Amino acid sequence: MRPLSAPRRSGHEPMMRRDPAPSRWAYRMQRVMLTPYLRALLRVGLPTFVLVLATGIYLSDEQRLAGVTGVFTDIREKFESRPEFRVSLASVEGCSDDLAEAVRAKLNLNLPQSSFDLDLEAARARVESLDAVKSAELRVRSGGVLQVLVTERVPVAVWRTADGLTLIDDTGHRVAGLHARADRPDLPLLAGEGADKAAAEAIRLLQAADPLTPRIRGMIRVGERRWDIALDRDQRIMLPPDDPVRALERLLALDHAQDILARDLLAVDLRNDARPTLRLSPYAMNALRRSQGLDPMETEL
Numbered sequence: 001m002r003p004l005s006a007p008r009r010s011g012h013e014p015m016m017r018r019d020p021a022p023s024r025w026a027y028r029m030q031r032v033m034l035t036p037y038l039r040a041l042l043r044v045g046l047p048t049f050v051l052v053l054a055t056g057i058y059l060s061d062e063q064r065l066a067g068v069t070g071v072f073t074d075i076r077e078k079f080e081s082r083p084e085f086r087v088s089l090a091s092v093e094g095c096s097d098d099l100a101e102a103v104r105a106k107l108n109l110n111l112p113q114s115s116f117d118l119d120l121e122a123a124r125a126r127v128e129s130l131d132a133v134k135s136a137e138l139r140v141r142s143g144g145v146l147q148v149l150v151t152e153r154v155p156v157a158v159w160r161t162a163d164g165l166t167l168i169d170d171t172g173h174r175v176a177g178l179h180a181r182a183d184r185p186d187l188p189l190l191a192g193e194g195a196d197k198a199a200a201e202a203i204r205l206l207q208a209a210d211p212l213t214p215r216i217r218g219m220i221r222v223g224e225r226r227w228d229i230a231l232d233r234d235q236r237i238m239l240p241p242d243d244p245v246r247a248l249e250r251l252l253a254l255d256h257a258q259d260i261l262a263r264d265l266l267a268v269d270l271r272n273d274a275r276p277t278l279r280l281s282p283y284a285m286n287a288l289r290r291s292q293g294l295d296p297m298e299t300e301l
Contacts, residue, residue: 086112087146091146093149093150094152102132108123131176133151136148136149156170157187158190164177168190169199190218195220198221205219206219225241231261237268239270266279
């Protein structure tokens with residue numbers, strides 16, 4: 001049996017105490033293990049590396065890779081083919097019935113189909129390629145309905161060219177063709193090269209010339225830089241290229257005071273702001289010559 005009391009040491013035997021402090025290398029290893037980056041590497045990085053390595057080794061076989069891919073593809077197809085994701089109807093809103101039919105034909109969608117298979121951006125581009133469509137917005141609503149919100153271009157004028165008549169909006173963009181002028185008598189008539197690009201200016205001039213609206217037959221773009229207003233009785237108002245609205249307002253004030261446009265005139269030339277010019281008709285010119293005692297057949301004014 002082991003004695004309860006420790007044996008006494010002889011007086012000649014030295015006492016050996018154990019040093020509790022770690023060695024220098026053990027201390028350095030403990031300090032290294034306490035480094036946050038190393039601890040994160042061992043706790044996260046190493047398991048992740050092992051997992052990625054094992055996955056890579058497993059998927060290195062083509063048959064295994066094809067099997068895994070097939071499983072995920074099958075899951076995806078089953079999810080996308082669920083009834084709640086199926087689009088069965090296209091609803092076109094915000095435009096006339098004729099344009100709605102054209103939009104449906106332009107969508108060119110084989111419904112019903114999954115909403116995941118719809119290329120909404122491509123469909124929107126096809127719809128906006130129609131002349132009468134200013135913008136379009138497509139969204140899939142609940143109940144399997146594809147909603148198409150269309151902003152329709154509003155024609156503001158009829159543009160006459162060598163190719164025929166065209167309806168244009170305030171930006172000059174083509175809206176639709178027109179068979180006869182009588183089909184849209186409510187819209188002003190524009191003519192001349194570049195009249196479509198200056199349609200906004202023409203509308204402002206027509207608004208300024210509101211007192212003359214019953215007499216206006218159309219507006220003619222001259223040299224792609226200025227406008228002429230064609231009135232009934234073969235009269236024409238020749239506007240300057242710069243600030244034509246102001247020149248027209250001055251003419252209207254003068255006409256209100258002296259009834260200039262009610263006289264026997266062919267044209268009122270306002271291109272020179274400092275000196276407006278009146279062009280008389282042949283009959284009025286001859287009457288003026290006779291009033292001055294001149295022979296209208298021999299003398300020219």
